[in-house]
Amino acid sequence: MQSQTTDILIVGVGGQGTLLTSRIIAQVAVQLGYDVKVSEVHGMAQRGGSVVTQVRYGKKIYSPIIKKGEADVILAFEKIEAARWLDYLKADGMVIINNERVNPLPVMSGKAKYPEDIHEKVAALVEKTVVVDATDIAARCGNVKAANVVLVGILSQAIGLPVEEVEKAIRAIVPGKALEVNQEAFREGRKLLEQTV
């Protein structure tokens, strides 16, 4: 067991399924015998607002929320959300960005522009930046909704969680009929980072 704490920030748009991802990662940490805390977002922001879920594990965890500048990994389900939360990343942290664009309200109403190249800006600032097309990969696995499990694959590889433990957690958390697609999505996600890093 590592002695330090692992801090993961999972950000996205309400309704994108960030909660499932955080629950799988947290479950793995429980299986490995860590103390774990997860801070979730329920309520209004789930209606398409900016949401952040925080997972912390280690020997002993006090705060359920991560301090600015301390996250080991930021996993962003949407491009601009990665930028919104970037100050939470620690100096040598990793950012994983799903190459997905979801227009926020000010963009829809013409009051703001969507910064298309935002993931490139992040990559220019953060050495360990990975951009993936999780939605496409999930579609190839049989269901776009499994994009969040593709991201579990990438994330779990990034923080060095054992494959068998993650698969066990997925079996425990993902409902029966969606399981097969999700397992496939997980393996594809896992492979992706092996190739990139």
Next chain:
Amino acid sequence: MKKLMIGNAAIARGAYEAGATVATAYPGTPSTEIVSNFAQYEGVYAEWSPNEKVAMEVGAGASIGGARTLVAMKHVGVNVAADPLYTFAYTGVNGGLVIVSGDDPGMHSSQNEQDNRGYGRFAKLPVLEPADSQEALDFTRMAFNLSEEYDTPVMLRVTTRLAHSQTMVEEGERTDLPLKDYEKNAAKYVMLPGHARMRHIEVEKRMLKLGEYAETTPLNSIEWGSKEVGIITSGVVYQYVKEVLPEVSVLKLGMTNPLPQNLIKSFAEQVDRLIIIEELEPVIEEQVKSWGIKVEGKELFSLLGEYSPEMIEAKLGQAKPVRSYGLDKEIPARPPLMCPGCPHRGVFHTLHKMKLAVMGDIGCYTLGALSPLDGMDACICMGASIGSAMGMEKARGEDFASKTVAVIGDSTFVHSGITALIDVVYNQGTSTVMILDNDTTAMTGHQEHPGTGMTIRQQATNKLDIEGLVKAVGVKNIRIVDPLNLVELEATLKEELNRREPSVIITKRPCVLLDKIPNTVKYYVDEELCKGCKLCLKVGCSGIYFIEEDKKAVMHASCVACGLCPQICTFDAIKKVEG
């Protein structure tokens, strides 16, 4: 074996283990999952009550009837339940009663951030504040014992961060308790002035005894560290203190009303610098200061919002400077918005177009206030829409009323809209009221309510007939329309606004998230016909967007083909995919 649980699930578990057999609630973030989790246990009764006052009253009855009872609501719900709560604090309990207040510092999902520890002092209730899910379970169990031992309802005060954080919990066994005997005892339960005067004496005696209990209870404890700084704190803020100030001495209060005066005094004497860190109101600080103790609190920490570890570190610790990339300033905000296909969108598009004054209410439809829909003038609390439309009319006259509507959701109408509608009829208002019936309590995550005809356990039950109710109140003009049929909606509104009588327009269409049947219809934008006028963007829907380079609108994958934007496009460019 330990497992992860959100605070709310742990509270439900604690109540179950304590032998509670009745639980009541009206949903409200961050309290909703408490009673929905409790309802999963077998052999217990749980209900969604129509509002918090009823939840409190059913709870009081169950307690008088001898059952251990859990009542849960969000902070503002306690305002609604306050009337029975204050006097139930006089009668005391038979079976233990625990009321959970879900406070929302930072207003993640609320219209204010009142600190309900104030209720503890005002209504003279013991208040417990857990700091993680294990404590949420343990304190709930203890709260039932305290309730019976001291003959008082007990408030368990949690905040959003506790309610919605998962931490490790070790479950215990349920204690099956026999129902307590019920004996008629009018002097205790009938609060006539003569009886109440006697009960008030009991309340004050009880507070003194609880004050003694507070001195020795394991709920309050000191963790000694360096004596240079001593911190008094409670709830989840305790975790932030431990995270960033591991070296200081901490007096952790699990019980914040009444306070352990001697324990605090002796802690104060032993440290060089005493600091109280509490989110929101200086509830502990003002009392401690009133005892003549020198302490710092709100001069360091804000009255506003939710605290964080770095906030505490910045004031008292060794904060490292955090590098800022500054990218967050470059990107647009992302407020919540109505889902693609939301039936409320048609309503607010129309209200905005007709330039009406809209007295709004609380629910998903409050999002109709945001640009580009911009469809709301006021929104105060649940149920306020109809009363405030009536007030506008009485202030500004009937002509103004013919340009004003009250807009209220189905769950909110049942919660607290009915009495205001009675006022409109009784006091001869002419208000036009829209009840947006989407067959659920959507904002808080789709709970059943009396109008859905289903119980908290998803079993069929008697269904409230909203239309029949409105008629019974005395409203003669009742119209039912589809909120996504814009022509019909606008025509109906015009007719009813011009009528110098009260009218109710019920818009009927289920919440799109409840619609399990996939829509086989699909739309596309005909590139030839699209003139790039952006009119379709006026509905504020993420199901359609605009490509600036091409000057064309396109459908997004999230479109559910509700058919709203095709009605708005003046060039007929949004078309059904054939076949």
